[in-house]
Amino acid sequence: MNNEKQFLEIYNEFSQLVYNLSLNYLQNIEDAKEATQDVFVKIHIKIEGFNKKSSLKTWIYRITINHCLDVIKSKNRKTRLFFTRQHEDYDVVEFNHPGVELESKEEVKKIFDEINKLPEKQRTVLVLKSIEGLSQKEIAVILKIKEKALESLLSRARRTLKGRL
Amino acid sequence: MEKEYLHKLKEIKRVETPDFLLEIIVSKIDSEEVNENKKFSYSLAFAVALVFINVSIISNYLNTDTNSSSQEITNPYSFSTYTLIENE
Numbered sequence: 001m002n003n004e005k006q007f008l009e010i011y012n013e014f015s016q017l018v019y020n021l022s023l024n025y026l027q028n029i030e031d032a033k034e035a036t037q038d039v040f041v042k043i044h045i046k047i048e049g050f051n052k053k054s055s056l057k058t059w060i061y062r063i064t065i066n067h068c069l070d071v072i073k074s075k076n077r078k079t080r081l082f083f084t085r086q087h088e089d090y091d092v093v094e095f096n097h098p099g100v101e102l103e104s105k106e107e108v109k110k111i112f113d114e115i116n117k118l119p120e121k122q123r124t125v126l127v128l129k130s131i132e133g134l135s136q137k138e139i140a141v142i143l144k145i146k147e148k149a150l151e152s153l154l155s156r157a158r159r160t161l162k163g164r165l
Numbered sequence: 166m167e168k169e170y171l172h173k174l175k176e177i178k179r180v181e182t183p184d185f186l187l188e189i190i191v192s193k194i195d196s197e198e199v200n201e202n203k204k205f206s207y208s209l210a211f212a213v214a215l216v217f218i219n220v221s222i223i224s225n226y227l228n229t230d231t232n233s234s235s236q237e238i239t240n241p242y243s244f245s246t247y248t249l250i251e252n253e
Contacts, residue, residue, distance in 0.1 A: 011190070015182040023180070033183060040190045041197060099178040108177070111170045130174040158171075165170055 007044055014057070015040070018064050020099065024131045025068035027112050028096045035071055039064050054141065061128075061142045069120055114164045122157035129154060 018039050022032035042063055050059060095109045115123055121143070128139045136154075140147045 008187075011187055015186065016179065019182045019186075020179050024177070033186060036182065036186060037190050037193055041193050044194050045197070097177070098180045101176065101178075104173060104176065108173055111173060130171055131177055133175070161170065 003047070007047070010043060010047070010056070010060075011040060014060050017057070018060065021061070021064050021127075021132065022068055023097055023099060024127050025065075026071060027109075028094060029098060030096075031071065035064075035068055039067050042067065058138075058142050065124055065142070069124075111161075111165065114161055117164075118157055118160060122153050122160070125150060125153045126157045126161075 015036065019032055019036045022035040022039070023029070026032050026035060039060075043060065046063070050056070054062075095105070095112065097105075097108070097112075100108045115126060118126065124143065125139060128134045128142065129136070134142075136147055136150055140150045143150070145153075
C-alpha cells in the first residue's frame with residue numbers, strides 16, 4: 001500500500017466521524033461497518049486526486065454522505081425488484097444504533113423512520129444539523145449550497161417531521 | 166413535540182470505531198490493488214496478442230502479395246501456351 005503512514009493518519013483522525021455518520025444514515029451496525037470500509041477504500045483510491053479546494057474533513061464528509069445515499073438507493077432498488085414501492089424511503093432491516101440508549105430506542109427508531117421518509121437533501125441537512133451538530137456554515141460548505149437554501153431545507157424538514165410525529 | 170424529538174436526536178452518543186475495522190480496510194485495499202494489477206496484466210496480454218495478430222495478418226498479406234506478383238510473371242508463359250493450343 002502506498003502512502004501507508006498518511007492513510008493511517010487520516011484513518012485515525014476521521015474513522016469515528018465516518019462510522020458515526022454512516023450509523024446515523026443507515027441505523028445498523030453491520031451496514032455502517034461495511035460503509036466505513038468502503039469509504040476508506042474510496043479515500044485511499046481518491047486521495048492523490050484530492051485538490052485541496054476544500055478541507056480534508058469536508059471532502060471526507062462528502063464521500064461518506066454520497067456513499068451512504070448510494071447504499072440506501074441500492075437497497076431500495078433491491079426491494080423494488082420484489083415489491084412495488086410508493087416512496088423512496090429507506091426501510092432499515094433492523095434498527096441497531098449503538099449510540100442510542102436502550103430506554104429511548106423505540107422512540108428514536110420512530111423518529112428515524114420519519115427522517116428516512118424525507119427527500120435526500122432534507123434528510124442530509126437534518127442529520128448534519130441535529131445529530132452531527134454541525135453549524136449551518138459548515139453544512140452549506142459540505143453540500144455546496146447557500147445558507148439561505150440550507151435554512152429553507154432545514155425548516156421544510158422540521159415542518160414535515162413536526163406534522164408526522 | 167418538535168423540541169422533544171430534536172432533543173432525542175441530540176442525545177445520540179458518538180461511538181468508537183470497531184477495532185478490527187482497519188485490518189479489513191487494509192486487506193480490502195490490498196485485494197483492490199491485486200485486482201488492479203490483474204486488470205493491467207490482462208490488458209497488457211490482450212494488447213500484445215492484438216499486436217501479434219496484426220503483425221501476422223500483415224505479414225500474411227505481404228506474402229500473398231509476393232506470390233501473386235510471381236504468378237504475374239509466369240502468366241505470360243501460360244498465356245502463350247494457351248494461344249498455341251488455340252491455334253491448333
